[in-house]
Amino acid sequence: MFEAAELGRTLDKETYEAQVAELRTGLLTLQQELSHCDFPVILLISGADGAGKSETVNILHQWMDPRGIQTAAFDEPTDEERERPAFWRFWRALPPKGQIGILFGSWYSDPITQRVENRVDDSGLDLMLKRINIFEKMLVDDGALLIKLWFHLGRDMQVQRIKKLRKNPKTRWQVSERDLAALKSYGRFRTVAERTLGQTSTGEAPWMIIEGFDERYRNTTTATHILEVVRKRIALDPKSLRGAATAWKRLGENDKTILDALDLDRHLEKKAYRKQLADYQGRLSVLARKAREQKVSTIVVFEGWDAAGKGGIIRRITGAMDARSLRVIPVAAPTDEERAQHYLWRFWRHIPRAGRFTIYDRSWYGRVLVERVEGYAAEDEWIRAYREINEFEEELTEHGIVVVKFWVHIDRDEQLLRFKAREETSFKQHKITEEDYRNRERWDDYAHAVNDMVERTSTVFAPWHLIEGNDKRWARVRALKILCERLEKAL
């Protein structure tokens, strides 16, 4: 794979200087155009030690307008990073739309290092690479342009480089212990790199291998490649990017949904409610302490009809817990920093640290509920979202996070009663808007969307719990009970 990058290609000074002026103009013009575009450019810089990765990043910063470019470098993860799923640190560093983000190190470093140091075997590596493929596909599906550059340096060139650096007292310091160690394991590194690139050079995000020995050749090749692919991407009609929507079986008007199976007559008498509520809250508070000690994090998701009583349930949960371990994230309109990112980005922001709880009052399921029904997301976007969400939740659970999802269900009549009641209670009036009445009219569409959502995203690792909500007391105790049981199983 790397043979073509061991030809010792160089570029003479004159040609180089002529090209640089043109490339710089090109890059700056490109950035201008890009700033009006609705997608980010994610540039991964990987490759062999000494192949000029750091130098290339510097040159790009030198040639481009710093206002549209940012670099993130990934060292050892911090403890805030270690306490979350592995990709959290990369989500933090993704560039917003219209900008170029250079990721130095990126999600390839750790898998490659682990394999080179024999901490995983080939199948372990393959599993990590598969996860990378999934992650990259998701970014690209959302419109991101992913440019993956691999800087290569043959072994002979490595030796030559180190010799040269050591000879000059001014550059000697640049040769570190790590360089010498890397040289020793060069063959091994090369094999692992080949496997990695082979498995992750996908149609949507192919690798570009760049010969790293000659600085001038490296700089112009890198810049030319970036220019070409970004230009091509800008020229593309945005609509042509949309994946063809898979055939989607639509439920008919009278088809039953999964919600029809719920027995909304279930209820609880006041006395029984009081007792059970106290019991479960007691259990929950003990479990929350245990979770904190064992550093097991929990994510609770609440979805449901307007006025279904999500807030009431959430308050019964938080009432049983230490406010210090807990964060409730009410999901409303995104901020502009959030709007400039992938739709999952704003949820990644709030992933809890080890041992804590995050409760999402509405969540990423907005994508396949309101965004689907109201047409805010295109068909291929929400169809794709089921898979993306499953992958996201799998990642959470594999990190050891307990994911508990509730749909709180009421029927149309009950909803109307509650709307009216809210309008009569002064401190609840703000909860009722015209939009709530509008949404009511699309009840069947929403019911179908809920049906599809449960069908496609109720997984072994993150199942949906449907709560009969017509009786508030029943709903609260039921949700508490389920939460306790899920935690007990996990702890």
Add this chain to the structure above:
Amino acid sequence: MFEAAELGRTLDKETYEAQVAELRTGLLTLQQELSHCDFPVILLISGADGAGKSETVNILHQWMDPRGIQTAAFDEPTDEERERPAFWRFWRALPPKGQIGILFGSWYSDPITQRVENRVDDSGLDLMLKRINIFEKMLVDDGALLIKLWFHLGRDMQVQRIKKLRKNPKTRWQVSERDLAALKSYGRFRTVAERTLGQTSTGEAPWMIIEGFDERYRNTTTATHILEVVRKRIALDPKSLRGAATAWKRLGENDKTILDALDLDRHLEKKAYRKQLADYQGRLSVLARKAREQKVSTIVVFEGWDAAGKGGIIRRITGAMDARSLRVIPVAAPTDEERAQHYLWRFWRHIPRAGRFTIYDRSWYGRVLVERVEGYAAEDEWIRAYREINEFEEELTEHGIVVVKFWVHIDRDEQLLRFKAREETSFKQHKITEEDYRNRERWDDYAHAVNDMVERTSTVFAPWHLIEGNDKRWARVRALKILCERLEKAL
């Protein structure tokens, strides 16, 4: 001080329930109004163990709309937090305008704990409290409403509480080792608390002491207090909040500014430039590595006229460094998340981790430059900013961060030449807009603002370096030299 909070005040159930309904309505209405206001409410929850802090936070969450309230709790700092000045973690957690942020633990916990555990003496505590006064004043000056609640529990009540909890097997677990230890050092804690409250109960942010023994009394007192002060603050005419602007000595049309003292004829021949540039870049790269090893962070600030050549200098600096240790923050219009915070918030976001560099291309000095000249900041705001900025930079340097500030100076004729040249170079055209020409017309106003800025914010710990910029080569080498010297002194 605490005697008035040891009266054993209670509230009977009936009165309580009647009051609660009213308080809840009040709080919800208040939140609605607050959401349209241009200031945040910062609610600090402090006090004795067992005085119901956590319970109060839960009640507030239960009574209020979760969409306008957020709680941050402060445990042991994470390593990302430890690598920055002590207040960084609190800046991260400040609520945006129109919302209520509950800070649980807050900036009082650590000083009190340190003093109780005898890790500092009284004067050490006083120093920390003074810093808190400065920080709080800054928040309040910016319009924030700071409510500081101290929950008190007398010693007898403490004993009574623990006895009661231990008797019931269901609540026994709530008594921790920490509670018992706290009981032992109760007298000491009380003395330290009294000193702390005494020194930080300022006119702009007084403490409210709440007797914590009876849950009902505690809840209603807390809610009533919050209602009162927030209502009062909302009712205030925003203009009345403006501090009276101090008499400000304005420079006359023909007064010389500090910039006139610079010798803009200074220049460097090409050959000497090449040599010196290489030398200083070499020195800088060694110093940057050393800084990384010694975990000394550096903040470099660039201010200067449009087209003064800031970008060119920055690129010569970054060109000498490992892109992984460095972040360039180009300061443009704030995002909406930034606009909803104190003006320093968006700079705090980018404070480097240990051993790294952050280069701000324009900075917080915008407050006393463009915002002053163009009238974006009111007079009292920019006058206050000199002090706020000095305090901010002192905090940075006390954490061990090296703060290097450059003003790059050119004269009006040189600027015009450069504007014209830029218009003729295709890849620099985007740098010139009509606004640049508009700003040019206010040259004298800006010169006066620069003069005041240097006069008032060139401190021993963070002095200004004025760079003669008419000759680009001179300016680049000069800035590199100064940066190297500052780093050499610090490392």
